[in-house]
Amino acid sequence: xxxxxxxxxxxxxxxxxxxxxxxxxxxxxxxxxxxxxxxxxxxxxxxxxxxxxxxxxxxxxxxxxxxxxxxxxxxxxxxxxxxxxxxxxxxxxxxxxxxxxxxxxxxxxxxxxxxxxxxxxxxxxxxxxxxxxxxxxxxxxxxxxxxxxxxxxxxxxxxxxxxxxxxxxxxxxxxxxxxxxxxxxxxxxxxxxxxxxxxxxxxxxxxxxxxxxxxxxxxxxxxxxxxxxxxxxxxxxxxxxxxxxxxxxxxxxxxxxxxxxxxxxxxxxxxxxxxxxxxxxxxxxxxxxxxxxxxxxxxxxxxxxxxxxxxxxxxxxxxxxxxxxxxxxxxxxxxxxxxxxxxxxxxxxxxxxxxxxxxxxxxxxxxxxxxxxxxxxxxxxxxxxxxxxxxxxxxxxxxxxxxxxxxxxxxxxxxxxxxxxxxxxxxxxxxxxxxxxxxxxxxxxxxxxxxxxxxxxxxxxxxxxxxxxxxxxxxxxxxxxxxxxxxxxxxxxxxxxxxxxxxxxxxxxxxxxx
Amino acid sequence: xxxxxxxxxxxxxxxxxxxxxxxxxxxxxxxxxxxxxxxxxxxxxxxxxxxxxxxxxxxxxxxxxxxxxxxxxxxxxxxxxxxxxxxxxxxxxxxxxxxxxxxxxxxxxxxxxxxxxxxxxxxxxxxxxxxxxxxxxxxxxxxxxxxxxxxxxxxxxxxxxxxxxxxxxxxxxxxxxxxxxxxxxxxxxxxxxxxxxxxxxxxxxxxxxxxxxxxxxxxxxxxxxxxxxxxxxxxxxxxxxxxxxxxxxxxxxxxxxxxxxxxxxxxxxxxxxxxxxxxxxxxxxxxxxxxxxxxxxxxxxxxxxxxxxxxxxxxxxxxxxxxxxxxxxxxxxxxxxxxxxxxxxxxxxxxxxxxxxxxxxxxxxxxxxxxxxxxxxxxxxxxxxxxxxxxxxxxxxxxxxxxxxxxxxxxxxxxxxxxxxxxxxxx
Numbered sequence: 001x002x003x004x005x006x007x008x009x010x011x012x013x014x015x016x017x018x019x020x021x022x023x024x025x026x027x028x029x030x031x032x033x034x035x036x037x038x039x040x041x042x043x044x045x046x047x048x049x050x051x052x053x054x055x056x057x058x059x060x061x062x063x064x065x066x067x068x069x070x071x072x073x074x075x076x077x078x079x080x081x082x083x084x085x086x087x088x089x090x091x092x093x094x095x096x097x098x099x100x101x102x103x104x105x106x107x108x109x110x111x112x113x114x115x116x117x118x119x120x121x122x123x124x125x126x127x128x129x130x131x132x133x134x135x136x137x138x139x140x141x142x143x144x145x146x147x148x149x150x151x152x153x154x155x156x157x158x159x160x161x162x163x164x165x166x167x168x169x170x171x172x173x174x175x176x177x178x179x180x181x182x183x184x185x186x187x188x189x190x191x192x193x194x195x196x197x198x199x200x201x202x203x204x205x206x207x208x209x210x211x212x213x214x215x216x217x218x219x220x221x222x223x224x225x226x227x228x229x230x231x232x233x234x235x236x237x238x239x240x241x242x243x244x245x246x247x248x249x250x251x252x253x254x255x256x257x258x259x260x261x262x263x264x265x266x267x268x269x270x271x272x273x274x275x276x277x278x279x280x281x282x283x284x285x286x287x288x289x290x291x292x293x294x295x296x297x298x299x300x301x302x303x304x305x306x307x308x309x310x311x312x313x314x315x316x317x318x319x320x321x322x323x324x325x326x327x328x329x330x331x332x333x334x335x336x337x338x339x340x341x342x343x344x345x346x347x348x349x350x351x352x353x354x355x356x357x358x359x360x361x362x363x364x365x366x367x368x369x370x371x372x373x374x375x376x377x378x379x380x381x382x383x384x385x386x387x388x389x390x391x392x393x394x395x396x397x398x399x400x401x402x403x404x405x406x407x408x409x410x411x412x413x414x415x416x417x418x419x420x421x422x423x424x425x426x427x428x429x430x431x432x433x434x435x436x437x438x439x440x441x442x443x444x445x446x447x448x449x450x451x452x453x454x455x456x457x458x459x460x461x462x463x464x465x466x467x468x469x470x471x472x473x474x475x476x477x478x479x480x481x482x483x484x485x486x487x488x489x490x491x492x493x494x495x496x497x498x499x500x501x502x503x504x505x506x507x508x509x510x511x512x513x514x
Numbered sequence: 515x516x517x518x519x520x521x522x523x524x525x526x527x528x529x530x531x532x533x534x535x536x537x538x539x540x541x542x543x544x545x546x547x548x549x550x551x552x553x554x555x556x557x558x559x560x561x562x563x564x565x566x567x568x569x570x571x572x573x574x575x576x577x578x579x580x581x582x583x584x585x586x587x588x589x590x591x592x593x594x595x596x597x598x599x600x601x602x603x604x605x606x607x608x609x610x611x612x613x614x615x616x617x618x619x620x621x622x623x624x625x626x627x628x629x630x631x632x633x634x635x636x637x638x639x640x641x642x643x644x645x646x647x648x649x650x651x652x653x654x655x656x657x658x659x660x661x662x663x664x665x666x667x668x669x670x671x672x673x674x675x676x677x678x679x680x681x682x683x684x685x686x687x688x689x690x691x692x693x694x695x696x697x698x699x700x701x702x703x704x705x706x707x708x709x710x711x712x713x714x715x716x717x718x719x720x721x722x723x724x725x726x727x728x729x730x731x732x733x734x735x736x737x738x739x740x741x742x743x744x745x746x747x748x749x750x751x752x753x754x755x756x757x758x759x760x761x762x763x764x765x766x767x768x769x770x771x772x773x774x775x776x777x778x779x780x781x782x783x784x785x786x787x788x789x790x791x792x793x794x795x796x797x798x799x800x801x802x803x804x805x806x807x808x809x810x811x812x813x814x815x816x817x818x819x820x821x822x823x824x825x826x827x828x829x830x831x832x833x834x835x836x837x838x839x840x841x842x843x844x845x846x847x848x849x850x851x852x853x854x855x856x857x858x859x860x861x862x863x864x865x866x867x868x869x870x871x872x873x874x875x876x877x878x879x880x881x882x883x884x885x886x887x888x889x890x891x892x893x894x895x896x897x898x899x900x901x902x903x904x905x906x907x908x909x910x911x912x913x914x915x916x917x918x919x920x921x922x923x924x925x926x927x928x929x930x931x932x933x934x935x936x937x938x939x940x941x
Binding site: 001002003004005006007009010011013014033034035036037038039040041042044045048049050051052056057058059060061062064065076079083094095096099100123124125126128 | 537538539540541542543544545546563565566567569570571573574575584587588589590591592593595596602605606608609612613629630632633634661662663664666871888889890891892893894896897
């Protein structure tokens with residue numbers, strides 16, 4: 001049993017729904033109790049879809065348990081087939097149905113439907129949403145695709161995008177265009193946008209472009225083995241990664257087509273002097289493995305940030321993220337426990353968080369700006385405008401998104417100079433955000449200052465702030481105050497000081513100067 | 515005493531045939547009630563014993579994390595918990611210990627059963643007894659089921675309140691108990707109205723915290739503010755309390771009828787009733803008249819969601835001039851819904867339960883001016899050119915009693931107003 005307040009991933013059948021909803025012509029018959037239909041609103045509300053997800057729920061109730069839940073499943077399956085006339089059906093169980101062991105796959109097989117019926121085994125008490133999507137897509141590919149003659153012109157499939165994915169809609173367009181410029185045709189994009197008959201044609205492609213390893217890697221490996229299709233290993237998020245991706249495509253295809261990179265503005269925006277203030281900003285990065293890995297590289301090499309902490313919630317990518325963390329001289333935080341992430345952020349006091357909607361809330365509570373880089377998603381993550389994360393336009397979008405929560409260049413200086421101005425005070429937050437004053441940190445500071453240090457051993461948490469030092473700390477603008485407090489306390493603990501005076505504060509400042 | 519009310523229709527819907535269908539139900543399960551109950555009962559924590567799906571539902575229904583640290587959580591069952599039930603009990607004890615250590619402010623803990631915990635027959639009542647012994651007197655541990663196999667959406671609140679009835683202290687005093695979770699501001703308005711009528715003492719269930727003086731006994735009479743409290747109604751009758759049947763307090767007429775039933779019970783004079791209600795009645799009528807203009811002569815179709823459908827259909831028909839085409843409710847309970855059905859003129863199809871695909875067929879055929887439905891259906895129906903009002907807002911928004919009557923009408927009017935502002939032809 002695991003106590004959970006908020007979860008990063010839903011159950012595996014929601015992953016299967018993301019695959020089914022992204023596709024057309026496929027129907028999902030889900031053995032599930034009343035209430036599991038809540039998942040429909042993820043798609044109709046968060047993603048603003050104008051169709052119901054193609055899912056039929058058997059809706060069994062307590063009184064059915066003693067009688068014929070299997071019969072209920074068959075009726076629901078037949079009704080769904082008659083009404084929706086799908087090209088193929090996937091069948092499976094949600095967490096509760098898994099316990100009653102009706103075997104939807106076996107039941108559907110006995111019904112003699114004249115379309116392919118694909119059974120799903122998604123262990124609800126062990127695995128989660130990303131696994132569910134990845135496994136479902138693999139099963140669909142295994143059942144429907146066949147070896148075929150390759151297309152005359154060089155072509156690829158794009159693998160991994162699903163419904164409810166973080167910016168998948170726009171990434172597909174950006175990468176399809178990029179491939180086109182390189183002279184590569186897209187044979188099938190799947191699961192999102194594909195029909196079951198498209199899946200059947202996947203074997204025609206020369207290779208696969210794997211955009212989202214979380215949801216497409218098993219299918220990519222299967223296609224490599226079965227159809228001899230190599231797949232790309234670089235995920236093109238960020239300028240550097242996009243260039244590497246292009247090199248990978250050129251190596252796979254021999255393409256020498258010239259690319260127009262005029263619309264890549266991120267590199268100049270980052271080099272232009274206004275961006276100097278970004279230098280060395282300490283960021284904490286958390287999300288799914290793929291987006292975190294890409295964000296770390298962008299943060300350090302393309303924005304000039306310092307990566308202060310890094311982690312991911314999907315254990316499938318733990319090894320990858322641990323290796324990445326090592327490159328940055330860090331220890332990775334691999335957890336799906338929201339409270340652990342919050343503690344890590346509180347201890348590190350980064351100047352910015354690159355995270356998910358969950359970290360956005362943590363940031364709100366701690367007064368730390370946050371930009372969202374990964375699922376889990378929220379209605380805000382489906383903007384009306386074109387805003388990919390991938391390719392050159394993705395790099396531009398990321399630059400804008402990441403600097404938006406920050407106090408910008410000259411404003412930062414003005415706040416340092418005139419922090420007591422009655423209209424221009426620092427607790428008001430960045431001037432381009434209306435009404436989002438972060439919670440001031442003063443009350444906690446006062447408490448700490450007046451509390452005697454009880455423990456004998458000095459840790460950054462039990463150092464006493466003397467009055468003058470504390471007053472001076474309050475003069476430091478809010479967006480660096482947390483860091484200054486942390487640095488000073490760590491410095492004092494390291495030097496064996498039990499109290500922080502004005503001198504200690506400035507010695508620590510000099511110590512950490514960069 | 516008699517309040518001046520429009521005469522009831524010659525033929526109401528109470529005896530109308532009810533269409534009952536069985537199939538896919540597009541509704542929430544009872545766990546959803548935790549979203550508002552944990553704000554209402556301020557010293558309570560709701561611990562769902564369930565699966566990742568339960569946690570995901572609560573998170574999604576709550577609009578993804580409204581509150582940084584909510585007073586609810588899920589003890590997610592894992593593979594090892596399914597193997598042996600004794601181990602599951604040990605695990606539950608450990609989880610509760612961990613939780614109460616982190617939240618010393620908690621005085622009431624609700625263990626909430628879910629579909630998986632019901633199916634594996636994890637006995638939460640045994641767990642609640644055991645844990646009450648461990649943590650008494652500081653923390654009281656109760657249990658109820660919010661599972662989808664047993665409860666639909668608002669029935670979760672019903673199950674929660676029903677679980678509190680057996681542990682209410684006994685009293686022989688003649689008291690009025692008002693039952694149903696209301697937003698604090700609305701509850702205060704209601705208490706002020708009852709005070710103006712000279713009715714008292716008034717107790718509320720659920721109370722805001724464990725230290726309340728809500729008690730029950732054979733001299734207790736109770737009124738319901740929510741139409742989904744069937745089990746709580748039965749539990750209170752088992753404790754000897756008597757129900758005051760009345761239409762539900764929505765709109766001016768509903769509120770007046772509800773108050774009038776209580777006034778009759780407590781022998782309030784007509785003069786005093788008029789003195790207490792005349793001014794708010796006038797305000798409510800005025801507010802409704804302003805807000806409901808776009809609703810007049812429009813048709814409305816209710817998908818089943820919260821059991822609020824019948825009282826709301828009465829409000830929209832009798833007070834806003836709408837024509838109901840179908841009124842679907844997850845469950846119809848005559849003792850609770852009868853008084854509103856009496857006032858709803860015959861005509862609409864009354865339906866109970868759901869086969870969502872068949873009901874969608876009927877809705878598309880009827881092409882109502884306004885469709886009241888859940889979040890899973892709203893955007894798809896809008897895309898087909900229908901105007902929709904999402905039903906969950908009716909549960910989450912203050913809509914009861916006089917001062918909210920105009921707000922209630924405008925919740926329904928807003929989709930139609932919006933469509934006309936945007937220049938989309940309402941078909």
